[in-house]
Amino acid sequence: MFGSRGVFVMKTMELHLTVNGISQNWSIAPGELLLDVLRRQSYFGVKRGCEKGECGACAVLVDGKPINSCLMFAAQAEGRNILTIEGVADGGKLDPLQEAFLDHGAVQCGFCTGGMVISAKALLDGCPDPSEDQVREALAGHLCRCTGYLKPVEAVLAAASKRKPRARRAKPVAEVAR
Ligand code: FES
Ligand code: FES
Numbered sequence: 001m002f003g004s005r006g007v008f009v010m011k012t013m014e015l016h017l018t019v020n021g022i023s024q025n026w027s028i029a030p031g032e033l034l035l036d037v038l039r040r041q042s043y044f045g046v047k048r049g050c051e052k053g054e055c056g057a058c059a060v061l062v063d064g065k066p067i068n069s070c071l072m073f074a075a076q077a078e079g080r081n082i083l084t085i086e087g088v089a090d091g092g093k094l095d096p097l098q099e100a101f102l103d104h105g106a107v108q109c110g111f112c113t114g115g116m117v118i119s120a121k122a123l124l125d126g127c128p129d130p131s132e133d134q135v136r137e138a139l140a141g142h143l144c145r146c147t148g149y150l151k152p153v154e155a156v157l158a159a160a161s162k163r164k165p166r167a168r169r170a171k172p173v174a175e176v177a178r
Contacts, residue, residue, distance in 0.1 A: 017077045019043070020087025028074045034060070035069040038084060045085035045114045049143075056142035059115035060084050064126075066119045068141070085114030088121060097121055100159035101152065108146035116142045120156045130160055 015026045015037070028037050035058045038046045049057035051070045058069045061083035088095045097117050100106070107113045116139055123130055123138040130138070135156045139149065 013075065015074055015078055017080055017082055019082045020084060026074075030073075030075055032074045033070055034067075034072045034074045034077055034082075037074040038069060038082075043084045043086055047111055047114060049111070054141075054143070055112070056115040056119065057112055059118045059142070061118055061122055064122060066122045066141075083118070083121075085118060088117060095121070096162050097124065097156065097159040100155040100162065104151050104155040104158060106147055106151035106155040112142055112144040112147075116144070116152050120152075120159070123156070124160055124163065128160060128163060130156070132157060135160075 010029060012027045013030055015024075015028045017024055017026075019038070019041075024041070026037065026041065035046060035048060035051070038060070039048065046060055046069055047057035048070070049055035051058075053068045053071045056068065059066050060069050061067070061081075062072070062077065063081050064083075089098060094102075095117070097120050101113060101117060106116075119138050119142060120135070123134065127134060132153060135153050136149075139152055139156070142152075144152070
């Protein structure tokens with residue numbers, strides 16, 4: 001917008017939200033995307049990929065639900081709880097999902113990994129003993145250009161087994177990603 005002297009003035013608004021358990025109060029432009037605001041605040045684990053909601057690299061949990069942050073206005077996060085990949089580990093201790101991704105060779109360049117772990121976490125939080133199909137469905141919105149999809153699915157099933165030792169043991173995952 002233009003001020004009284006014809007000078008362009010950026011309109012801002014306050015945003016109050018919780019990110020990884022910490023209350024934040026940020027100044028944002030009304031039309032800014034959550035992805036842009038999070039990265040400006042140094043949450044660089046939230047990756048900028050397609051910016052069209054197709055790759056899942058920018059996924060975060062909003063009140064426990066996986067959301068592509070490139071499709072959400074930051075203003076819509078007012079009062080919400082956001083979890084980024086930076087908040088998944090417990091201090092210096094990796095989440096079992098993160099360990100499983102490493103143990104199962106499910107990470108190569110890692111660009112897609114944060115988003116995958118975020119979606120897998122949402123799945124396991126709501127469904128501790130998922131089927132292979134449920135894991136595939138949870139990861140369906142994530143594109144990976146180097147590792148493929150077999151190892152991430154194996155990793156999520158392994159993490160589920162680890163979280164719930166008496167759960168049905170994971171069956172071998174089909175070779176071809178559906
Ligand atoms: S950058 Fe958001 S889905 Fe690709
Ligand atoms: S590990 Fe490189 S894009 Fe998935």
